[in-house]
Amino acid sequence: MIAIQNLSKKYGTNEVLKNINIQFDKGKVYGIVGENGAGKTTLFRCIADLEEYEGKISSNSTPIKHQLGLLLTEPFFFQKITGKEYIQLLCNARKIKIADIQERNIFDLPLEQYASTYSTGMKKKLALTAILLQNNDYFILDEPFNGVDIQSNIIITEIIHKLKSLDKTIIISSHIFSTLSDTCDEIHLLNKGSFIKSVQKTDFPVLEMEMKQMTIGSKIENLRLI
Amino acid sequence: MKEYFALQYRMINRRFKDAGFEPILVYLILTVGFVGLSIYLFSKTEFAEYIFLLSALTLIGKLSETRRTEFLKICFGDRQLKKIRITENLICSIPFLAFLLYKQLFIHVGLLLTLTTFLALVNFRTTFNFTIWTPFSKKPFEFTTGFRNTFFLIFVAYALTIIAVSVNNFNLGVFAMLLVFATTLSYYSKPENEYYVWTYNVKPKEFLFNKIITAIHFSSSLAFPIAIVISMFHPEYIGILSLFFLIGWGFLINVILSKYSAYPDEMNITQGILLALCIWFPPILVILIPYLFKKSENRLSSLLK
Numbered sequence: 001m002i003a004i005q006n007l008s009k010k011y012g013t014n015e016v017l018k019n020i021n022i023q024f025d026k027g028k029v030y031g032i033v034g035e036n037g038a039g040k041t042t043l044f045r046c047i048a049d050l051e052e053y054e055g056k057i058s059s060n061s062t063p064i065k066h067q068l069g070l071l072l073t074e075p076f077f078f079q080k081i082t083g084k085e086y087i088q089l090l091c092n093a094r095k096i097k098i099a100d101i102q103e104r105n106i107f108d109l110p111l112e113q114y115a116s117t118y119s120t121g122m123k124k125k126l127a128l129t130a131i132l133l134q135n136n137d138y139f140i141l142d143e144p145f146n147g148v149d150i151q152s153n154i155i156i157t158e159i160i161h162k163l164k165s166l167d168k169t170i171i172i173s174s175h176i177f178s179t180l181s182d183t184c185d186e187i188h189l190l191n192k193g194s195f196i197k198s199v200q201k202t203d204f205p206v207l208e209m210e211m212k213q214m215t216i217g218s219k220i221e222n223l224r225l226i
Numbered sequence: 227m228k229e230y231f232a233l234q235y236r237m238i239n240r241r242f243k244d245a246g247f248e249p250i251l252v253y254l255i256l257t258v259g260f261v262g263l264s265i266y267l268f269s270k271t272e273f274a275e276y277i278f279l280l281s282a283l284t285l286i287g288k289l290s291e292t293r294r295t296e297f298l299k300i301c302f303g304d305r306q307l308k309k310i311r312i313t314e315n316l317i318c319s320i321p322f323l324a325f326l327l328y329k330q331l332f333i334h335v336g337l338l339l340t341l342t343t344f345l346a347l348v349n350f351r352t353t354f355n356f357t358i359w360t361p362f363s364k365k366p367f368e369f370t371t372g373f374r375n376t377f378f379l380i381f382v383a384y385a386l387t388i389i390a391v392s393v394n395n396f397n398l399g400v401f402a403m404l405l406v407f408a409t410t411l412s413y414y415s416k417p418e419n420e421y422y423v424w425t426y427n428v429k430p431k432e433f434l435f436n437k438i439i440t441a442i443h444f445s446s447s448l449a450f451p452i453a454i455v456i457s458m459f460h461p462e463y464i465g466i467l468s469l470f471f472l473i474g475w476g477f478l479i480n481v482i483l484s485k486y487s488a489y490p491d492e493m494n495i496t497q498g499i500l501l502a503l504c505i506w507f508p509p510i511l512v513i514l515i516p517y518l519f520k521k522s523e524n525r526l527s528s529l530l531k
Binding site: 076078 | 357358363364365367370375418419421425427528531
């Protein structure tokens with residue numbers, strides 16, 4: 001469980017997160033949606049303790065980061081480090097001994113090649129593989145489906161289901177609503193640093209419609225396409 | 227094209243301003259520094275013109291980076307790209323050309339002009355996809371990536387060791403050993419992305435100890451063969467050799483701690499001065515290492531709670 005109480009975050013005078021209160025229970029998948037700049041990544045960085053913040057974030061295992069697998073939107077890779085070495089590095093960091101990397105390479109990545117030469121989707125899959133092999137209890141997946149091929153999309157969805165069945169806590173952000181409705185138990189809509197709506201699985205179609213109306217409005221007409 | 231260079235000029239000035247310097251002052255200091263260093267170089271070595279050419283080409287080479295060239299090609303097209311690349315290469319080589327002209331080294335001027343134009347017109351994109359083997363694969367990342375970038379320098383050091391033995395030159399042997407240490411120091415010169423520190427499940431002290439132990443272990447495995455060979459042929463100097471080995475370790479620890487004492491920022495001028503002081507007077511390391519360790523612990527404490 002991760003409990004967030006009165007979380008606020010400012011960059012200078014710009015208040016990015018405003019008094020966030022939410023609880024993420026174990027064995028559940030949570031979707032966070034919102035426009036670019038709504039505060040999703042900042043929220044994730046605060047949970048991961050990568051940012052200073054006001055308020056309180058607590059969990060069953062303290063500090064959270066010791067049990068947290070964080071998949072960044074654009075994972076960073078060193079030049080001239082192979083996929084296998086990247087996984088090794090992340091497992092070493094968590095003191096996890098891993099001998100059968102090749103067998104657990106479910107995305108069939110070319111692990112002996114330099115990770116920096118991978119495509120966007122392959123990089124994402126490599127970073128995801130590494131955090132999965134870290135045996136974490138909590139997962140924050142920032143845009144896990146971004147740039148990933150359709151076959152891997154199916155695998156990632158199944159992985160999320162598996163993690164849920166193992167009682168892990170999973171928080172996902174995605175701009176593809178269908179991937180969230182396939183995986184999440186709850187979706188929370190973040191707007192300008194505040195949660196403005198939270199819905200359960202049964203109400204996902206309603207939320208999708210509302211978001212469409214709220215986001216599009218008359219913007220397309222304003223383009224005056226001919 | 228004019229707009230492109232105007233934008234580059236504004237971007238350079240912005241960098242200086244962001245660093246807290248007045249651009250005009252920086253240009254003045256750079257000019258004086260360049261002339262001063264050039265005069266010093268030419269007064270110190272007969273190979274100065276070659277070092278000079280190499281420095282110019284290294285600087286220009288940085289502009290030939292594939293992704294940058296591709297971006298320019300997308301923006302401006304083939305014809306404009308060539309004009310831009312030739313012009314910017316020429317702008318960068320102007321100081322070097324001017325000094326070579328002053329020295330009346332006309333052949334070198336011609337050579338530099340030719341190479342400058344050549345580098346502007348060729349694209350070094352390669353389809354070569356080969357992973358260089360490294361003995362440090364089990365414990366990424368510094369030595370893994372560092373070795374792949376600088377393995378040729380390690381081979382140069384080993385070749386120098388063989389030469390040192392064959393010409394019975396102890397000093398050359400020591401130089402080869404120090405070259406290995408100097409090469410490994412460079413593996414720690416830049417701060418890594420914060421994710422690679424954050425992801426560790428350890429306290430700052432343990433993190434730093436692990437980094438230091440790995441560095442000592444791996445650098446020794448590279449430098450030790452040289453030390454063994456040299457000490458076999460010069461057993462009378464084992465004491466001095468051991469001292470140099472210890473100094474090599476000392477510098478390595480110092481660079482690691484300097485990096486993390488500024489982390490996540492890059493090493494600043496103060497740390498640079500402290501490093502220079504250590505090179506001038508290595509015993510300072512005894513005081514500096516504990517000081518930097520404490521400072522590094524503090525800097526890492528926000529990421530490694």
